Amino acid sequence: MTIKADTLQAELVAVGGGGAGTPINVRLAEIAWEPYNLWVNKDGRRFMDEGYQLAFFAHGNALALQPEGISYSLFDSQTLKMIAERGLLRTGIFGAYTLHGFSKPGIPLPGLEREIKKQQSRDCLKIAESWDDIACWIRCQPQALKAMLEEYNAGCDRGHDSLFAKDQAYLRPLRTPPYYAIRCQGFICEALPERD
DSSP, X not given: OEEESSXXXXXXXXXXXXXXXXXXXXXXXXXXXXXXXXXXXXXXXBOSOGXXXXXXXXXXXXXXXXXXXXXXEEEEHHHHHHHHHHOOSSOSTTSSXXXXXXXXXXXXXXXXXXXXXXTTTSTTEEEESSHHHHHHHHTSOHHHHHHHHHHHHHHHHHTOOTTTOOOGGGOOOOOSSSEEEEEEEEEOXXXXXXXX
């Protein structure tokens, strides 16, 4: 099982930085996969260690058990800037390239924030100045989302995620607006034989 960040095929976000002016294409799903993000369900609650999805298909069961099989990948502008500077940690299906061979891990993605903001009209992406607006978009109780974020951010400050023991390397507090949410849904990848 893998995730998609839309009910349709994921579109590409063109980002400069491929060397000699060559664009690098990054799907919103690849940004959603980053282990620095938080994954919450429709109730605004975390349901797994977000670093666990680095094992690609391993997170499918946890995602499938969420209400309507939907989750939201949350991050803030500081996290997005870090991803732009360092590149994606985990890109695509096998961790080296995306399914279509678009980008390698660790390649800086200058202009990433600008390109994501161009996508904000998409149904699967919300950019907001407050977590209340994100909660509204998710349709969860703002207090539940805020409480979860306060607990998580406090854990980041302590260097320990008390809920899922997320690897310290991926603990990043989410405190700097704008805030981002990408809606994700599980789906099955399968190969079908060619028909004669």
